Amino acid sequence: MNEKLLAGKHLWYFEYYTGGDVGLFMKIARMVHSEQTPIQRIDIFDNPTLGRVFALDGITMTTDKDEFMYHEMLAHVPMFTHPNPKNVLIIGGGDGGTLREVLRHPEVESVVLCEIDRRVVEVSKQYLKTGEAFNSDKVELVFENGAEYVKKIKNQFDVIIIDSTDPTAGEGGHLFTQDFYRACFDALKDGGVMCAEAENALYDFNWTKIAYRRIKSIFPVVKAYVGFMTTYPSGFWLYILASKGLDPIKDYRFEAARAMSQQLKYYNEELHKACFVLPNFVKRTLEESL
Amino acid sequence: MNEKLLAGKHLWYFEYYTGGDVGLFMKIARMVHSEQTPIQRIDIFDNPTLGRVFALDGITMTTDKDEFMYHEMLAHVPMFTHPNPKNVLIIGGGDGGTLREVLRHPEVESVVLCEIDRRVVEVSKQYLKTGEAFNSDKVELVFENGAEYVKKIKNQFDVIIIDSTDPTAGEGGHLFTQDFYRACFDALKDGGVMCAEAENALYDFNWTKIAYRRIKSIFPVVKAYVGFMTTYPSGFWLYILASKGLDPIKDYRFEAARAMSQQLKYYNEELHKACFVLPNFVKRTLEESL
Structure with missing residues (x-):
């Protein structure tokens, strides 16, 4: 129904679950912060439904919503x-x-x-x-x-x-x-x-x-x-x-x-x-x- | 970590949750059946982790796994x-x-x-x-x-x-x-x-x-x-x-x-x-x- 969203101006986040063939995707309405530390990659972005999302190495740690x-x-x-x-x-x-x-x-x-x-x-x-x-x-x-x-x-x-x-x-x-x-x-x-x-x-x-x-x-x-x-x-x-x-x-x-x-x-x-x-x-x- | 899977020979299924900016994706290892009935679209496919998946209008109804x-x-x-x-x-x-x-x-x-x-x-x-x-x-x-x-x-x-x-x-x-x-x-x-x-x-x-x-x-x-x-x-x-x-x-x-x-x-x-x-x-x- 929303296939058109995949095209266009948005970034997307994909979290691959173990095995790599299932996972969650989230639209990135705004990229807030992204950096590679000596330990891991930190990403913070905003999603319209979930609010601010915080991920380490592509694994969701927190969202405002839940x-x-x-x-x-x-x-x-x-x-x-x-x-x-x-x-x-x-x-x-x-x-x-x-x-x-x-x-x-x-x-x-x-x-x-x-x-x-x-x-x-x-x-x-x-x-x-x-x-x-x-x-x-x-x-x-x-x-x-x-x-x-x-x-x-x-x-x-x-x-x-x-x-x-x-x-x-x-x-x-x-x-x-x-x-x-x-x-x-x-x-x-x-x-x-x-x-x-x-x-x-x-x-x-x-x-x-x-x-x-x-x-x-x-x-x-x-x-x-x-x-x-x-x-x-x-x-x-x-x-x-x-x-x-x-x-x-x-x-x-x-x-x-x-x-x-x-x-x-x-x-x-x-x-x-x-x-x-x-x-x-x-x-x-x-x-x-x- | 598995970005390479997005390329290549596989089909993918995306279920957009309400709002359209979050959802689940699944690799389609094998498309088993797909048809448009007078009521809705039926899709049945196999996923390596979830087994056989059955969806109506792009909404997951059953998987073997859960x-x-x-x-x-x-x-x-x-x-x-x-x-x-x-x-x-x-x-x-x-x-x-x-x-x-x-x-x-x-x-x-x-x-x-x-x-x-x-x-x-x-x-x-x-x-x-x-x-x-x-x-x-x-x-x-x-x-x-x-x-x-x-x-x-x-x-x-x-x-x-x-x-x-x-x-x-x-x-x-x-x-x-x-x-x-x-x-x-x-x-x-x-x-x-x-x-x-x-x-x-x-x-x-x-x-x-x-x-x-x-x-x-x-x-x-x-x-x-x-x-x-x-x-x-x-x-x-x-x-x-x-x-x-x-x-x-x-x-x-x-x-x-x-x-x-x-x-x-x-x-x-x-x-x-x-x-x-x-x-x-x-x-x-x-x-x-x-």
Whole structure:
């Protein structure tokens, strides 16, 4: 119906999903920023439907329209599972979206955000709404490979959130290794909680299985949960929560979650439980991966 | 990374989402069938990742890879809400996927499938796995506009499932009117249950709101639920269940759902409840639409 749009004056963005024969395209109404850093290519552009879009190496990281779905689910499930999350580490997340959600929690005293690419934080502060979160004086920025950084830390954090890019792209692969998850375990205090984005169930399900199996070999409590993320491949996103003992369903702070959900667009105290109910093929595939 | 694929010997399929500036592309490894019927254009092709893809007027209806997500959620939620679904009407659904799921229920004595386009059923039987469902002798096919057909029926069905195409495409718009929903109410027996696909929460949310408001004005019990449908726009699909009194959460047949879920790939007895837990922006938007 809109074939004429393909011709003419517009630029277009194509994100090829794993395999390369399916993907999402977006019209580029305005190219805002594009650069090649030593680590990866950063692109920021405006799309009439999705608003501002931020991509790394041709993989969509955030859009104004739907970034809340991913950031709320990645942050609030672990944050409300922990009874008192004072010290938080975010690995990756240089756009600031996860940081914004973590900072909503009044218990938080400090957040270390470890981002491998300084330029991601700099352009996010300049061009993205999510970048406003970096204005908080509770934030300490570390520009280093997350896997290297976390190895040096012991017994320091209540919650660690792994907000990585795809393992097949750029430097994200370092954040899916067994050594890395072990280092996260050691960097957590007793009673600590870790949460990792774990790719999608259609195009990159192997990465989910690998992450699940590796995390299961280290943490005593490991549960996968799901959420919509409409501009990520398939829209069907997985997360893995792991802890040193706390159960995300039995132990979460229901009343606090209910109170905060008033100001949120996705997460609420009932979804906190419902998101752990997995479709059969996801449940079976994860069980078989062990 | 795969830009070279754009050149060369392949055909490509582009589905433009509402607005036309975002969409999904798929490589066409083999074009299986393409025709213009009096109603719409039918395309069937093979994609290396998704398997066989079936589209109407450039809108993806089924792929081998993920059609189970949509068909299981559209069929089993109403079918397990009803205590004894003997007589079922499917409006649309000419690919046979919803029919296959309905026929899993041993209580079913007859299914009327009312499809406006005879050619959809014919090509589905010839080219799609879902078309095998038409071999059942419990099925009566009616080739007619669903809105016209249902007006003539009173007090006949236990369950009506509306498996329409997008309201903005082809003839799907007839299946989103107040008169149509009223006719469905009248075609249901006492205790009857209706379920309708209700588009997505990102690109076509206005249609969800319209359907919700109209159905709410007619049925005493109306609840929206959600499910992943990874090759539909946004991957975030909505469904509306309506009944003459049964509550899909309090009254559903938990044990029967649990037993059948062994043979299903998506739906299970816990998801039946969890799918009614809506993200905040969906809940608020539907409430505001009334």
